[in-house]
Amino acid sequence: MRGGWIALPAVALLLVAGCSDSSTPSGKGGGGKKNPTIALLLPESKTTRYESVDRPKFEAKVKSRCPACKVLYFNADQDAPKQQSQIEAALTQGADVLVLDAVDAAAVAPQIHAAQQKKVPVLAYDRLIKGIAYDAFVSFDNVRVGEMQGQALLDAMKARGVTGKPKIVMINGAKTDPSSADYKKGAHNVLDGKVTIGREYDTPDWSPDKAQDEMEQAITALGRDSVNGVLSANDGMAGGAIAAMKRAGYAKLPPITGQDAELAGVQRIVTGDQYMTVYLDIPAQAAQAAETAITLGRGEKIKAPASVNNGTADIPAYMLSPTAVTKDKIKDTIVKDSFYTVDQICTAALATACTAAGLR
Incomplete structure (x- = not known):
């Protein structure tokens, strides 16, 4: 347990989603419709998971559990004012519950208040919303994610024979995303005192292009040969940083971390980049959110196994456990869970690398 967060297996979480008898900040909420209309509001599409995994898995779970339920879908394209307008549109279109992954989690309290005035419950998805009480939160233990990334980077540099205090570059996520602060905190928990942080960036919009620019700046400032490792908070930005390092002419890339198990990221792990x-x-997370949204939309109470304090209230929470994946663990995690098939990962260009990685 960390700060009230309890990471539980995804299967266990799904079993409790429909249970009763939990105290949510706004009580039962909703109008108690048998087949509620659910608004799913996602933040952006540059990170491929949202359109390729979160949305389809959420919609599929709703369809399987409540065939007559309706899902209203919105993507804000990393534009906070646009998302605020989308929340208003969802309420106007009759949403009975909001599932909200906020672009700017510090700026949506007025829209949540407007939903509560209409007795529409709100579930914060993936990112903790601050400044107001609401009904539920579904995410991962984000501090633990950062700790895993930091430890993996230390292990990789040690395996390469780097001695003394390695010099690294940290490429964190967007400041508007509270999860970024948690990832950063976790990474610093592990890295501080053990490495020299040559440059550290908070990357607007989680943009791979901006991450590439940041990495180019770091290489120019520090010198190519002085960078021993790169802590990237997700796979998309790792791709940008790797592009910068390849352009700089590295004979062998320093180890770099990621997150989200994007297909391109997994393929880069296979090749060693x-x-x-x-x-x-994410399928379990989306399914948990769908289950909880249906329960809230029906006007029923939930029974969450944990709570997270957002600075204003203790929010009932479902926290899933992250998993660190290196090349030797792809088969027993990502492939085993059917997140991707071997055929999806192992294109013709990766045939030799996939054989060496034990995927073929």
């Missing part, structure tokens, strides 16, 4: 990713069971 990227050292690891943090695998989040």
Whole structure:
């Protein structure tokens, strides 16, 4: 347990989603419709998981559990004012519950208040919303994610024979995303005192292009040969940093971390360009959110196994466990869970690398 967060297996979480008898900040909420209309509001599409995994898995779970339920879908394209308008549109279109992955988690309290005035419950998805009480939170233990990334980077540099205090570059996520602060905190928990942080960036919009620019700046400032490792908070930004390092002419890339198990990231791990990713069971997260949204939309109480304090209230929470994945663990995690098939990962260009990695 960390700060009230309890990471539980995804299967266990799904079993409790429909249970009763939990105290949510706004009580039962909703109008108690048998087949509620659910609004799913996602933040952006540059990170491929949202359109390729979160949305389809959420919609599929709703369809299987409540065939007559309706899902209203919105993507804000990393535009906070646009998302605020989308929340208002969802309420106007009759949403009975909001599932909200906030672009700017510090700026949506007025829209949540407007939902509560209409007795529409709110579930924060993936990112903790601050400044107001609401009904539920579904995410991963984000501090643990950062700790896994930091430890993996230390292990990789040690395996390469780096001695003394290695010099690294840290490429964190967007400041508007509270999860970024948690990832950063976890990484610093592990790295501080053991490495020299040559440059550290908070990357607007989680943009791979901006991460590439940041890495180019770091290489120019520090010198190519002085960078021993790169802590990247997700796979998309890792891709940008790797592009910068390849352009700089590295004979062998320093180890770099990631998160989300994006297909391109997993393929880079297979080829050795990227050292690891943090695998989040996003299908389980989306399914948990769908189950909880249906329960709230029906006006029923939930029974969450944990709570997270957002600075204003203790929010009932479902926290899933992350998994660190290096090349030798792809088969027993990502492939085993059918997140990707071997055929999806192992294109013709990766045939030799996949054989060497034990995937063929």
